[in-house]
Amino acid sequence: MSDFLSYVLNGLAVGCGFALLASGLVTIHRVTGVVNFAQAMFAVVAGLTAGSALGAGLPHGAAELAGVAIAVIAGLLTGLAAVGRRGTTPQSALIVTLGVGILAYAVEIAIWGDQPRSFAGLPGSLEVGGVAIQWQYLLVIGVAAAVFAALALFFARTDRGKALTACASDPYGARLVGIDVLRMSLIAFALGGGLGGIAGVLVTPLQPISFDSDVALIVNGFAAAIMGGLNRPGPALAGGLLLGVAEALVAGYGNAAHQTEIALVLMLAIMIWRAVRTPVVQEETV
Amino acid sequence: MIQVRDLVVRYGSATALDHVSLTVETGELVALIGPNGAGKTTLVNTLSGILRPASGSIEVTGRLAHVPEGRHLFGDLTVEDNLRLGAWRSRDRDPSWLYGLQPQLAELRRRKARTLSGGQQQLVAVGRALMARPDVLMIDELSLGLAPLVVTQLAAELTALHRDQGMALLLIDQNARLAFDLCDRAYVLEAGRNVAEGPCAELARSPEVARAYLGGPVKEIS
Numbered sequence: 001m002s003d004f005l006s007y008v009l010n011g012l013a014v015g016c017g018f019a020l021l022a023s024g025l026v027t028i029h030r031v032t033g034v035v036n037f038a039q040a041m042f043a044v045v046a047g048l049t050a051g052s053a054l055g056a057g058l059p060h061g062a063a064e065l066a067g068v069a070i071a072v073i074a075g076l077l078t079g080l081a082a083v084g085r086r087g088t089t090p091q092s093a094l095i096v097t098l099g100v101g102i103l104a105y106a107v108e109i110a111i112w113g114d115q116p117r118s119f120a121g122l123p124g125s126l127e128v129g130g131v132a133i134q135w136q137y138l139l140v141i142g143v144a145a146a147v148f149a150a151l152a153l154f155f156a157r158t159d160r161g162k163a164l165t166a167c168a169s170d171p172y173g174a175r176l177v178g179i180d181v182l183r184m185s186l187i188a189f190a191l192g193g194g195l196g197g198i199a200g201v202l203v204t205p206l207q208p209i210s211f212d213s214d215v216a217l218i219v220n221g222f223a224a225a226i227m228g229g230l231n232r233p234g235p236a237l238a239g240g241l242l243l244g245v246a247e248a249l250v251a252g253y254g255n256a257a258h259q260t261e262i263a264l265v266l267m268l269a270i271m272i273w274r275a276v277r278t279p280v281v282q283e284e285t286v
Numbered sequence: 287m288i289q290v291r292d293l294v295v296r297y298g299s300a301t302a303l304d305h306v307s308l309t310v311e312t313g314e315l316v317a318l319i320g321p322n323g324a325g326k327t328t329l330v331n332t333l334s335g336i337l338r339p340a341s342g343s344i345e346v347t348g349r350l351a352h353v354p355e356g357r358h359l360f361g362d363l364t365v366e367d368n369l370r371l372g373a374w375r376s377r378d379r380d381p382s383w384l385y386g387l388q389p390q391l392a393e394l395r396r397r398k399a400r401t402l403s404g405g406q407q408q409l410v411a412v413g414r415a416l417m418a419r420p421d422v423l424m425i426d427e428l429s430l431g432l433a434p435l436v437v438t439q440l441a442a443e444l445t446a447l448h449r450d451q452g453m454a455l456l457l458i459d460q461n462a463r464l465a466f467d468l469c470d471r472a473y474v475l476e477a478g479r480n481v482a483e484g485p486c487a488e489l490a491r492s493p494e495v496a497r498a499y500l501g502g503p504v505k506e507i508s
Contacts, residue, residue, distance in 0.1 A: 036376070043359070094409055095379075159370055159374070159379060161373060162360075162363055162367045162370070163371055165360070165362060165363060166363060166371055167359040169360040169361055169362045169363065170358045170359065170361070172336070172354065172358050173354065173357075173359060173360060174356030174360075175334075175336060176334055176352050176354055176358065177371050177372050177374050177375075177414065177418070178369070178374050178375040178418075179374055229360075275295060
């Protein structure tokens with residue numbers, strides 16, 4: 001029983017990491033219609049930067065902030081490459097993000113080498129019902145809760161959040177009312193970079209990362225984000241938690257090597273379910 | 287309000303507008319008619335800044351708002367959100383004054399725009415443009431796909447806005463008779479060129495215009 005509880009709690013924390021990654025995907029897709037394949041790269045860059053900053057003597061907090069800041073810049077640069085030219089279709093932009101992700105491998109290897117790196121997170125653990133849970137896991141859960149609450153408020157309550165949504169809903173209509181669609185798209189990419197960065201600095205102490213960690217991360221992030229059709233943060237959070245707990249249970253009672261398959265099967269099942277359920281609607285074009 | 291001189295707009299090598307001129311004075315109701323592909327939408331898109339002219343001049347004084355063909359509402363957002371974003375450029379985005387003018391919008395305010403009927407959507411599209419408090423409202427296809435009764439209602443509201451607030455109107459409509467009834471003056475565009483202009487009553491008496499756009503010569507009422 002205590003094993004089960006410990007798997008669930010750890011799974012929730014890991015799931016929050018997936019959900020944070022998914023929130024960046026959702027933000028970018030909701031505003032630009034682009035599926036951003038470079039999303040997990042932001043997490044990797046942030047994690048590696050934070051590690052280096054700690055190594056250089058920066059205190060905790062400042063080092064993680066530096067990691068997130070670099071991820072914001074990476075997001076902005078990815079946005080410039082993907083949607084910086086007016087008239088780029090989301091499909092072309094998707095391919096650009098794939099290219100940016102691969103280009104980033106070269107940059108990451110040049111700076112940090114190809115070996116996995118990690119750093120210590122919050123030390124110590126908390127006893128819950130006879131189960132010890134690390135403070136770092138609780139930190140991940142707390143930050144994820146705060147980020148999702150802030151995102152939900154931003155998109156649902158502020159005019160700026162609604163203007164961001166309007167850009168993907170009808171870019172032509174958005175331009176007619178005076179919304180600068182290009183600027184909003186770049187803001188979305190920067191925000192997406194920051195969210196990916198937050199995921200990266202929180203997850204790195206739990207599992208060492210290297211340049212190619214982005215594949216496992218993006219698969220899990222997608223599986224979570226697809227729950228809300230890549231547009232809604234709430235279901236993405238639920239998807240991330242579900243995935244995290246399912247993978248922790250499989251790893252605990254079965255074989256840890258099958259974790260990624262869980263994500264893939266879940267993603268496939270949701271996509272098929274959505275495709276069957278949603279009627280095909282012809283989109284109006286300009 | 288709007289002064290367009292010798293405007294040339296190209297899509298690649300195709301010329302959509304070929305030295306087009308047009309004026310809309312303060313508080314004036316102007317119709318723009320012509321067959322499909324004449325360049326009417328290109329002209330209003332250029333006035334809105336969506337397209338860049340190759341040459342010619344555009345002078346606009348006061349605020350312009352544009353109701354596009356196909357409405358282009360934000361389907362994922364509510365009616366109220368659509369209206370608020372209509373005032374994106376301004377500080378005051380509260381749509382209460384519009385609800386006073388147009389109670390039907392107040393009833394629909396919590397509905398998602400994509401769930402509305404065509405007539406309701408057009409009402410929201412006009413409302414969203416009005417939120418910018420325009421001095422000139424440009425409407426691209428007011429009546430397309432709408433029931434006659436809905437069109438009559440919308441036309442009456444536009445007339446009231448013109449009367450009460452002195453708002454000018456540049457109206458494009460496939461239904462030239464509606465455009466002529468609503469407006470004082472009209473321009474006829476064909477293949478990207480000005481081919482006729484003048485007071486609507488005069489244009490309606492021209493045999494060419496009557497045949498091409500009004501379904502035959504208009505009988506004089508004596």
